[in-house]
Amino acid sequence: MDKNTKLIQKTALPDALAALLPDYRVFAPAGENERLAFTRIDAQNAFALCLSGTPLMPPKELLFPRSETLYGTDIKTGDVSLPQTAGPTAVFGVRPCDAHGIANLDCAFLEKGYVDSAYAARREALTLIVLACAQIPYETCFCDSMGGGPAGSEGADVLLTETEDGSALVAAFLTGKGRAVKALWAAAGLLSDTGADATTKSANPAKAPPPCNLRISKDKGLAAKIAAAFDDPMWARFSEACLGCGTCSFVCPTCYCFDLDSENRGGTAEEFRCWDCCMFSDYSRMAGGHNPRPTKKERLRNRYLHKLAYFDERYGRTLCVGCGRCIGKCPAGLDIAAVIEWGGTL
Numbered sequence: 302m303d304k305n306t307k308l309i310q311k312t313a314l315p316d317a318l319a320a321l322l323p324d325y326r327v328f329a330p331a332g333e334n335e336r337l338a339f340t341r342i343d344a345q346n347a348f349a350l351c352l353s354g355t356p357l358m359p360p361k362e363l364l365f366p367r368s369e370t371l372y373g374t375d376i377k378t379g380d381v382s383l384p385q386t387a388g389p390t391a392v393f394g395v396r397p398c399d400a401h402g403i404a405n406l407d408c409a410f411l412e413k414g415y416v417d418s419a420y421a422a423r424r425e426a427l428t429l430i431v432l433a434c435a436q437i438p439y440e441t442c443f444c445d446s447m448g449g450g451p452a453g454s455e456g457a458d459v460l461l462t463e464t465e466d467g468s469a470l471v472a473a474f475l476t477g478k479g480r481a482v483k484a485l486w487a488a489a490g491l492l493s494d495t496g497a498d499a500t501t502k503s504a505n506p507a508k509a510p511p512p513c514n515l516r517i518s519k520d521k522g523l524a525a526k527i528a529a530a531f532d533d534p535m536w537a538r539f540s541e542a543c544l545g546c547g548t549c550s551f552v553c554p555t556c557y558c559f560d561l562d563s564e565n566r567g568g569t570a571e572e573f574r575c576w577d578c579c580m581f582s583d584y585s586r587m588a589g590g591h592n593p594r595p596t597k598k599e600r601l602r603n604r605y606l607h608k609l610a611y612f613d614e615r616y617g618r619t620l621c622v623g624c625g626r627c628i629g630k631c632p633a634g635l636d637i638a639a640v641i642e643w644g645g646t647l
Contacts, residue, residue: 328391389426406557444513459475536598
């Protein structure tokens with residue numbers, strides 16, 4: 302029997318969240334429909350857990366906040382102060398596409414000789430408890446076409462997979478952080494053996510995940526082909542309906558554009574950063590007024606090429622994880638899946 306695979310009953314999940322509270326800030330999906338969001342859990346709202354659907358906003362803002370102070374300076378003395386970092390944080394119920402997205406953010410913020418210290422501190426403190434999709438949440442999901450899958454484990458510290466009868470979850474504790482969670486749940490008496498041994502199949506087999514609803518054909522050479530189509534007139538066609546609203550970027554688990562600014566507050570000056578979007582006309586405008594991406598065609602092209610080509614060239618992986626949020630929430634009906642299938646080849 303794999304000592305790092307255990308069974309936890311679904312009825313025990315509020316207790317599982319409560320068992321984490323003494324050691325972690327705990328976040329989990331709570332709310333309904335459009336209000337479903339990763340919510341701070343305490344002893345009073347542990348029963349508000351909702352595991353159907355996927356929150357509109359991905360958990361990336363626990364690592365890369367919408368707005369954050371990077372440092373403050375006392376104007377009189379010149380002393381520099383750094384904001385306090387949050388302590389250990391556990392996020393329960395993260396979907397595999399979002400965990401895959403965080404693995405992509407790790408590339409941007411922690412690799413290639415550049416380490417973002419604010420992100421690194423939060424990432425070190427973060428434990429991801431990932432919930433495999435027993436049912437595909439939305440018609441726009443296509444993670445299994447983008448190198449992931451409804452039961453993908455990349456980025457997960459703990460992977461929870463529903464059993465065939467739906468009454469329990471098979472918990473695989475994959476990392477040291479995951480085994481720390483296991484110890485807390487075991488101490489609370491919440492775990493049992495799966496019934497698996499070396500010669501027999503598990504008495505509590507994990508349910509095989511279904512395929513995604515949206516199936517697309519992603520060419521193996523997509524990055525090179527779509528980059529080579531830089532001057533293709535199709536970019537103008539793709540951008541015709543775009544409103545430049547930025548919805549696609551703000552709901553995306555892997556967009557990480559930001560703006561830097563500063564402000565004075567009494568005797569203190571603060572440098573902060575906040576989310577930005579390459580679909581905004583000001584994003585690429587230079588100090589002299591020149592804008593190398595003057596129309597929405599250039600801006601939309603840049604966004605898709607970053608997702609599908611530029612990130613791949615630098616890190617060897619596609620930035621889009623197939624969560625489908627941008628498709629489902631775009632008010633103009635733009636569809637990154639259609640761009641992937643086109644792939645610069647029409």
